[in-house]
Amino acid sequence: MAPINLYDSTISLYDKAFSSLIAVLEKAKLETPEKVAALPSARLIDDMLPLTMQVAIASSIAKKTIERLLPARAPLRVWADDEKTLDELINRAKETQELLATVSREDLDGLEDNDVQLAMGKVTVDTTAYGYVFGYSLPNIFFHVSTAYAILRKEGVPVGKLDYLVPFLSPYKKSEA
Numbered sequence: 507m508a509p510i511n512l513y514d515s516t517i518s519l520y521d522k523a524f525s526s527l528i529a530v531l532e533k534a535k536l537e538t539p540e541k542v543a544a545l546p547s548a549r550l551i552d553d554m555l556p557l558t559m560q561v562a563i564a565s566s567i568a569k570k571t572i573e574r575l576l577p578a579r580a581p582l583r584v585w586a587d588d589e590k591t592l593d594e595l596i597n598r599a600k601e602t603q604e605l606l607a608t609v610s611r612e613d614l615d616g617l618e619d620n621d622v623q624l625a626m627g628k629v630t631v632d633t634t635a636y637g638y639v640f641g642y643s644l645p646n647i648f649f650h651v652s653t654a655y656a657i658l659r660k661e662g663v664p665v666g667k668l669d670y671l672v673p674f675l676s677p678y679k680k681s682e683a
Contacts, residue, residue, distance in 0.1 A: 511614070511615070511618075512575065512614040512618055512636070512639060513609075513610075513613075513614045513615075515639050515644065516571055516639055517606050517609045517611075517614070519644070519674075520602075520606055520647055521603055521606050521607070522673045522674045522677070523564070523647050523648065523651045523673075524565075524568070524600075524602050524603045524606070524651075525603070525673035526651060526655075526670050526671070526672075526673040526674060527561065527564065527651050527655075528596055528600065528603075529669055529670075529673060530654070530655050530669050531596045531658075533658075533669060534658050534663045534665075535596075537663060541661070541662070543591075544661075545557060545592060545658065545663070546589070546590055546591060546592060546594075546595060548660070548661045549657065550653065550656055550660055554653070556657075557595070557657045558590065558595065559587070560650045560651075560654040560657065561589065561595045561599060561650075561654055562587040562598065563646075563650045564646075564647055564651050565585065565599065565602040566585070566587075567643055567646045567647055567650070568605065568606060569605060571638075571639070571643045572605065572606075572608075574622050574624070574638060575614060575620070575622070575635050575639075576613060576614075582605065583605075585601075617635050618635055618636040619634050620634065620635045621633075621634065621635075622634060622635050622637070622638040624638060655669075655670050
């Protein structure tokens, strides 16, 4: 088995996470017009952020990961975080995938031990690129994509575990004989 590298741990995996997110959001669009209109503001519980922010934060984390791992790149686009419809959320997820596609495996080769500084409020964490990815970025992407999925489930959208997992597993499926 090949060693774990930054590209497979970020860009490749995040692309699959956004494919999963798009799949469940597309399924949500099949609901009644009233439900579709209400879903972007839906929350799991009152003190959690709504679906719109789950998508926006996951997208921002993907962008910030590129910025932190490749700081010499020109500043990346800034999203307004003003999406209000499922179509706008799907578009944001697709734009994130387009951004991810601008990074190649070669761009990230050998950067695992580079310094990364992560400011979280009043706390700053100095770590390596590897530490940032596995200790912050990766868990956050999965948290927000999973929370978006959970919000849709809570609201009665008929999504199941396979809707979430298929985009992750499909690339690794052995061909049928």
